[in-house]
Amino acid sequence: MPFKPDTYPSVAPYLVVDGAQATLDFLVAVFDAAPLRVYPGDHGRLAHAEVRIDDTVVMLGDAMPGWPAVPAHVHVYVPDVDATYARAINAGATPVKAPVQGDDGDRRGGFTDAGGTTWWVGTQLA
Template identity: 30%
Template sequence: MTLNPRKPVAEIAAEMGVSLLTPHLACRDCSRAIEFYRQAFGAEEMMRLPGPDGRLLHAAIRLNGGMVMLNDEYPEMGGQSPLSLGGTPVTLHLMVDDADAAAAKAVAAGAELVMPVSEQFWGDRYGVVKDPFGHQWSIATPVWPPKSPEEMEAARDAAMQKMSGG
């Protein structure tokens, strides 16, 4: 069923300045999370809609050219943050001009360094931080020129051998 047969959803999303795929994060203390993302990653707040009890039902930020939706935890509706769940299997990936500086800025704002930024076999300077709300962020700067598939496979094999102690 198409709700608006005259306009494709991709066109509507483009007019709104949003992507067709948008992460939606549940955060313990969403207002504080918005401020953290502003300080750590340069996010801009787009909007926030508080509920009657003051918790944020919905908020949106623009981050690195994309939109991220957020809300406070609502355990009574099944909405829990990584802090309530004891971790997250999801990593949000940011491509930036300077991964070292971006990771340092996130740590200075209160993120925990999970993996220091370093050269990776696939061709990025790459590291991982966990924000104070339990969400994990990978931060990468591509190193050019890109590797050929053969170079990538050889680099993968060498990295896997090194990781296994060989």
């Protein structure tokens, strides 16, 4: 028997946020994330949710007593960093850094969603 779901990576970030449903909706709007599993919690909160962004699964859930929200930084390679950054800002993200060309050959920018996660997005250009 396999030790993990067939289409899941061995490592997946897990985000504990305030407002997991809003974060889930944000990931769908900005990254075209595909919801995989969603388990409702009490009082309209999410106990656990999973989405696929390209080849990666991101897991998340609402903060609760004993499991406080924790700020996180996540990097995502995307086909068009400028378009992704614009979608994020239009979806209500707070700008951190507009996309710029870096010394490493990537064009990269960042924004923070309402749940407190800072997303760094990049497109390899060289």
